[in-house]
Amino acid sequence: MELGLRRVLLPVAPAADDTNGHDVVDAWQQPRIPDPFVWPIVHDSSETELDAAVVDIGAATRGAAGLRRAVEQVASACEGHGLFQVTEHGLDPALARAALDGAAEFFLLPLATKQLARRTPGLVTGYTAAHADRFTTKLPWKETLSFGYRDHPTDSVVADYFTSNLGTDFKPLGQVFQDYCESMKEVSLTIMEVLGVSLGLERSYCRDFFADGCSTMRCNYYPPCPEPERTLGTGPHCDPAALTILLQDDAVDGLEVLVDGEWRPVRPKPGALIVNIGDTFTAVSNGRYKSCLHRAVVHRDRARRSLAFFLCPRDDRVVRPPPRLAGPRRRYPDFTCADLASFTQRHYRADDRTLDAFATWLAGGPSNSSQLSPPN
Ligand SMILES: C=C1C[C@]23C[C@@]1(O)CC[C@H]2[C@]1(C)CCC[C@@](C)(C(=O)O)[C@H]1[C@@H]3C(=O)O
Numbered sequence: 571m572e573l574g575l576r577r578v579l580l581p582v583a584p585a586a587d588d589t590n591g592h593d594v595v596d597a598w599q600q601p602r603i604p605d606p607f608v609w610p611i612v613h614d615s616s617e618t619e620l621d622a623a624v625v626d627i628g629a630a631t632r633g634a635a636g637l638r639r640a641v642e643q644v645a646s647a648c649e650g651h652g653l654f655q656v657t658e659h660g661l662d663p664a665l666a667r668a669a670l671d672g673a674a675e676f677f678l679l680p681l682a683t684k685q686l687a688r689r690t691p692g693l694v695t696g697y698t699a700a701h702a703d704r705f706t707t708k709l710p711w712k713e714t715l716s717f718g719y720r721d722h723p724t725d726s727v728v729a730d731y732f733t734s735n736l737g738t739d740f741k742p743l744g745q746v747f748q749d750y751c752e753s754m755k756e757v758s759l760t761i762m763e764v765l766g767v768s769l770g771l772e773r774s775y776c777r778d779f780f781a782d783g784c785s786t787m788r789c790n791y792y793p794p795c796p797e798p799e800r801t802l803g804t805g806p807h808c809d810p811a812a813l814t815i816l817l818q819d820d821a822v823d824g825l826e827v828l829v830d831g832e833w834r835p836v837r838p839k840p841g842a843l844i845v846n847i848g849d850t851f852t853a854v855s856n857g858r859y860k861s862c863l864h865r866a867v868v869h870r871d872r873a874r875r876s877l878a879f880f881l882c883p884r885d886d887r888v889v890r891p892p893p894r895l896a897g898p899r900r901r902y903p904d905f906t907c908a909d910l911a912s913f914t915q916r917h918y919r920a921d922d923r924t925l926d927a928f929a930t931w932l933a934g935g936p937s938n939s940s941q942l943s944p945p946n
């Protein structure tokens with residue numbers, strides 16, 4: 571879907587603070603990766619693909635038998651590695667294609683244009699090139715564009731984000747992502763119904779908990795890499811959100827999940843969406859469901875794009891397990907997603923132990939700032 575972005579005029583002069591951005595996009599052209607992109611340890615990928623359950627979410631909404639099957643599948647997946655695939659989700663394939671193509675077009679624009687939406691320090695939203703504005707080591711081999719989504723009766727927050735940050739030339743792309751986020755929100759709430767039932771809760775409990783939530787959409791662009799074995803597109807981590815719905819280029823894999831000490835590639839069924847549990851839902855389930863530990867690898871000769879929709883509750887909603895799940899022992903302290911976002915964006919680089927580090931921080935843990943300031 572050609573969105574005519576190529577005719578977007580460059581701003582007069584790039585801003586002075588864009589050196590990192592230029593250094594990064596220049597790195598994409600080098601024959602060897604610059605040192606800041608070298609990750610000290612990059613474990614090999616397993617030959618064994620992840621055996622991810624394929625959940626027919628459409629059948630789950632049509633009757634008791636479909637719901638029962640879906641509940642069994644998600645319970646088993648979420649008590650294990652925390653990832654499954656969904657089919658019959660209702661996402662219009664043309665809209666999915668338009669979103670992937672639109673993201674592809676955006677990332678091919680001149681850096682100065684992309685930096686019109688550069689990330690504001692302390693926030694998730696905005697454009698970044700390899701997070702070079704935040705970190706100086708273990709830089710991820712990627713560019714990202716992230717923006718917020720919440721349902722609103724009259725505002726189109728995503729469409730407005732694109733036009734207000736990038737200009738009216740981006741109105742068509744903004745509308746594509748507005749429509750995409752609305753679809754993702756509905757799919758995620760349907761999945762939340764199944765997750766709620768699987769935890770023995772009222773079918774509406776989790777849907778209601780997240781219905782007025784504030785979500786984040788992240789577009790990832792992973793350029794071809796001359797030394798893919800020495801770096802990572804996205805390092806090992808658990809998503810801080812409650813649930814992530816990932817759409818990737820059908821033909822270019824890269825997502826991997828740690829299972830039994832192996833990094834197992836995720837090969838989605840064509841048309842399926844990949845879903846993983848995040849830290850916030852681990853807390854809601856009082857530790858019963860596992861936040862999926864995953865990473866993204868890059869390729870020598872192929873670019874890759876992925877669209878991640880992160881479902882979160884309203885910023886100020888207190889995250890705690892319902893009484894039925896709280897039981898005698900609480901695994902995590904009460905928190906809000908505003909606290910968690912502040913932690914990951916200001917104090918700590920989300921990784922494979924974000925939730926535990928966050929709980930320690932909340933409890934006034936080690937004041938040793940070097941332990942919590944973003945590692946360079
Ligand atoms: C809350 C978030 C922080 C990150 C984006 C996200 O919305 C969910 C995933 C997080 C992240 C991808 C985990 C790995 C490290 C990270 C720095 C990255 O590689 O992008 C994380 C994101 C971030 O911008 O901090």
Ligand SMILES: O=C(O)CCC(=O)C(=O)O
Nearest residue numbers: 790804824825866876878
């Ligand atoms: O690109 C991928 O496959 C994974 C991206 C991811 O994990 C993230 O953005 O949180």
Ligand SMILES: [Fe+2]
Nearest residue numbers: 807808809864
């Ligand atoms: Fe992730």
